[in-house]
Amino acid sequence: MIVRDDIIEIGRYNKAHGVNGEISATVDVEPDVLGKFSCLISDIDGIYVPFFVEGMRTKSNTTVLLTIDGIANEQQAALLVNRDIYVLKSEYQQLSSDEDCDEMPIDFFIGFELFNQDDEKVGTIVDVDDSTENVLFIVELEDGSEVSVPAADDLIEDLDVDSKVITMFLPQGLLEL
Numbered sequence: 001m002i003v004r005d006d007i008i009e010i011g012r013y014n015k016a017h018g019v020n021g022e023i024s025a026t027v028d029v030e031p032d033v034l035g036k037f038s039c040l041i042s043d044i045d046g047i048y049v050p051f052f053v054e055g056m057r058t059k060s061n062t063t064v065l066l067t068i069d070g071i072a073n074e075q076q077a078a079l080l081v082n083r084d085i086y087v088l089k090s091e092y093q094q095l096s097s098d099e100d101c102d103e104m105p106i107d108f109f110i111g112f113e114l115f116n117q118d119d120e121k122v123g124t125i126v127d128v129d130d131s132t133e134n135v136l137f138i139v140e141l142e143d144g145s146e147v148s149v150p151a152a153d154d155l156i157e158d159l160d161v162d163s164k165v166i167t168m169f170l171p172q173g174l175l176e177l
Helices: 074-078 089-099
Strands: 007-016 023-027 040-044 047-051 053-058 063-068 084-088 113-115 121-129 136-141 146-150 156-160 165-168
Touching: 007 074, 007 089, 084 089, 121 146
Parallel strands: 113 165
Antiparallel strands: 007 023, 007 084, 023 063, 040 047, 040 084, 053 063, 113 121, 121 136, 136 146, 156 165
């Protein structure tokens, strides 16, 4: 059974394309990398269901047209419209290192330990707020309270994906806001 901790969001289904079950999707990964995942996963009524890609056509560097096994018409494709697309974290991490990808979906960092520039543990990233242009890590501190930390590339000093640790430069007073 697939659980939320095993997956990472990489995109969203847009709309059915044509009458043969093809569906448009916007993805956060390179289209050529998308075809290397064993399956795409979506939440269907609270259950993470795998879907297997039979074919793919690239429309742009972020939009693809997918043909999915078992989806043969517009009505079946409509069941996926506006649903998030996930892949297995383990496959994503492997492909990211194989492809030397610098771009990772921001929610990939949920569960990472956050350390400051003095190698002091700040807390654990428990969520990401990407509702505005300035993306924030929601960090649970040791005392159980939460703070927001800008997820800016220029603040990240070190990233250890294997150990799930991010070291960031955190200006004095930032955690008290």
